[in-house]
Amino acid sequence: MKKIFKTVIYILLVLIIGALAFFFWAKSPNLDSSEYAKITKFNGNESSKAVEDSVLSVITYNIGYLSGMTNNTSVRPAEEFYTNNLKSIISGLKKHPVDVLAIQEIDFGGKRSYYVNQFEEMGEQLGYYNGCRSINWDKKYVPFPYFPPSVHFGKMLSGQAMMTNFEITDYERVVLSRVQSHPYYYAAMYLDRLVERVKIKVGDQEVMVFNAHTEAFDQDTRTKQMFFLKDWFLKTAETMPVILLGDFNSDPSYENAAILEMYNDERIGAMCSKENLLGEKTLTYPTDKPIEQLDFVFYSSRHFELLDWKVLYDLGEVSDHYPVLANLKLKKSEE
Structure with a gap:
């Protein structure tokens, strides 16, 4: 015995x-942390933006690593599914050429999207001059979705990125506050929530662009992150034009919706007025039947005039989010 x-x-x-x-x-991790923020010049591509043009066109797009409506579900699409979605997103975005393309949930060679570096593929084929990428999820093996093991993400290398025809003169990867209530084992596997701070040169004018992806599942943390972003936005706008865009995971209908913090200061302009929030043509999530507005473009109203904006419903279901496009005109200097 x-x-x-x-x-x-x-x-x-x-x-x-x-x-x-x-x-x-x-x-x-798979990489050293020194590799988490990187600027890339795409081979053979040159800046095609006339420096005298004061109109900036921008898109924010959570591409959900091109997984369509299978994102975060216990479904493992075939490699052909991702190949076709990559072709589709490139074809779709070519119909809406913009100066600044800000992306969330893009893979840089992880198993779940068959080891394709979506950043390099999109940057090269869309013809952008340069771009930057920030890694926010770097793990040897992510056992999610939990069951069956055959659908596990495995090697994870994912994050955010920006592509532009303007020269990137300064760039920073900033980690937002983490969820404090996560148990250790969960937090150890969880992604970092990021904002990319990207300074671009538009003629002789410098413009700051913030590409954000805030917390999805914990409201208190998301609100804290939003206050941080708003404060940073306003301080930066004292010295230069600012654009803040991204997936904020905050629908205006949520109780104490964090996104509404951006609507209570006249120094902040929004692509969608407060009165028109949650309108028929403003919803961005999910793509099979949109019911929420999670993706936004904000700008310093002192420096920019909004010309127009729209949700690009023609991009279809390559992601679970639809992209948002906005055209902003730089105002003449007040000096």
Whole structure:
């Protein structure tokens, strides 16, 4: 009996040690943190934007790593699915050429999207001059969705990116506040929520663009992040034109919706007025039947005039989000 008991204990110890070893290996990064922020000049592409043109066209797009409505579900689409969605998104975006393309949830060679660097593929084929990318999820193995194991994300390398025909003169990857209530094992596998701070040169004028992706599941953390972004936006707007765009994961109908913080200061302009929020042509999520408005473009009203904007419903279901396009005109200097 004692021998059986010792054998059981031994087996349990081996399983526990094995599980711990797997956990610490799985949560370890693929890259050194010094590689998490990078500026790229796309091969053979040149800046095609006339510096005297004062109109900036921008798109914000959570592409959901091109997984369509399978995003975060226990479905593992075939490689052909992602290949076709990559072709589709490139074809769709070519119909809406813009000066600044800001992307959230883009993969840089992870298993879930068959090891394709979507940033490099899109930047090259869309003909952008340069771009920057920030990694916010770098793990050796992510066991999500939890079951069955065949649909696990596995090697994870994902984040945010921006592509532009203007020269990028300064760039910073900034990690937003984390959810404090997550248990250790969950937090160890969770992504960082980021904002990319990108300074571009428009003629002799510098413009700051913030590409944000705020917390999706914890409202208190999301609100904290929104206050931080608003404060940073307003401080930066004291010295230069500012654009803040991205997926804010905050529908205006939510109780104490964090996104509404951007609507209570006249120094901040929005592509959609407060009165028109949640209108028929403003909803961005999900793409099979839009019911929420999660994606926004904001700008410093002192520096920009909004010409027009729209949700690009013609991009279809390559993501679970629709992109938002806005045309902004730089005002003449007040000096």
